Amino acid sequence: MSKAPVYILAIESSCDDTSAAVLRDRKALxxxxxxxxxHEAYGGVVPELASRAHQLHIVPLVHQALAQANIDKKQLSAIAFTRGPGLLGSLLVGTSFAKSLALGLNIPLLAVNHMEAHVLAHFLEAPGMTAPPFPFLAMTISGGHTQILRVEDHFKMEVLGETLDDAVGEAFDKSAKLLGFPYPGGPMVDRMASQGDPRRFRFPIPKVPGLNFSFSGLKTSILYFLQQETEKDSDFVAKNLPDLCASIQHTIVTILMQKLRKASEQTGIRHIAIGGGVSANSGIRQALKAEESRLRWITYLPPFEYCTDNAAMIGIVGHLKYLEKDFSDLRVTAKARFRIGS
Known part of the structure; x- marks a missing residue:
């Protein structure tokens, strides 16, 4: 006799994207x-504006998610939501809504760590996706986070290295701003880099011990370099934009690959899973394919819609927690800082 399907409504509101999803078991409906x-007008995310926008979006999005899934809210088995990390005001909107709806429907509540969700998005059932076998290495690269983890099981993860300052997405966006691109400029750097010479300009690789990252020094070196060159030629950036983008991207990708190679060497693990919005970067994807061939890595990259902040990845963690009956009560609170394993 087949088991009844588990329907999870998932809510993500950690930063400036509001998202809702419905999962039937491991499949996003x-x-x-x-x-x-x-936020484009301000050159970055404004927390107060973000939380207000979440309040406007969350109810229509939940209605839309249920309608697309073609189910009634009374069919839901549980509600999963992002507890943290993220912007506190944004998290509070999703947390409060999820608690209220779970109370009203008298169904379980599932609190999810946003960073675990980026890792476990690989376990969604979707075309073109294959879940990595345990143990595997996960590198999460986004606007707010940069981490390398050893993943032994769904909820047994060890942070091997993380950024000490800026995340890799910040490094791309802040470099883009120095080049005159509007926010968010990271994708524009990627597009322009394809037309340039990645070895035309040299930028320093930070010497950070272990598997940790640092990108603030790179940003400063790019700033000083551009200031020096524009003093000599006010049109320097415009004349060299493709090569500058290619060189900056090459430097950032080199930093990421050096740490990932080191993690693989230290652990002996060759199954590498990548998540987070920056995994859409073409330079990173090309470098991973090159290392896959050279080092016999097996790499895993979800479709783009599951890389950026989205509710389906929250839902798969909720599904796995539901199977373990790892429910939260209504006293659960949002946590702006929420480390994996805490």
Missing amino acids: SNVVATQHI
Whole structure:
């Protein structure tokens, strides 16, 4: 006799994207996202504006997710939500909504760590996706986070290295701003880099012990370099934009690959899973393919919709927690800082 399906409504509101999804077991029946374009005018995410936008978006998005999944809210088995890490005001909107709806429907509540969700997104059932076998290495690269983890089981993860300052997405966006691109400029750097020479300009590789990262020094070196060159020629950036983008991207990708190679050497693990919005970067994907061939790595990259902040990845963690009956009560609170394993 087959088991009844588990339906999870998932909510993600950690930063500036509001998202809702419905999962039937490990398959996403819907995964809708509302992106907040208002922050483009300010050159970065404004926390207060983000939380207000979440309040506007969350109810329509949940209705849309349920409609796309073609189920009624009374069919839901549980509600999963992002507890943290993230912007506290944004997290509070999702947390409060999830608690209220779970109370109203009298169904379990599942609190999810956003960083675990980026890792476990690989376990969604979707075309073109294969879940990595345990143990595997996970590198999560996004606008707010840069981590390398050893993953022994769904909820047994060890952080091997992480950024000490800026995340890799910040490094791309801040470098883009220095080049005159609007926010968010990281994708524009990627597109322009394809037309340039990645070895035209040399930028220093930070010497950071172990498997940790640092990108603030690189940003400063790019700033000083551009200041020096524009003093000599005010049109320096415009004349050399493709090569500058290619050189900056090459440096950032080199930093990431050096640490990932070191983690693989130290652990002996060759199954490498990548997550987070920056995994869409073409330079990173090309470098991974090159290392896959050279070092006999087996790499795992989810479709782009499951790399950026989205509710489906929250839902798969909720599903796995539901199977273990790892429920939260209504006293659960949002946590702006929420480390894996805490």
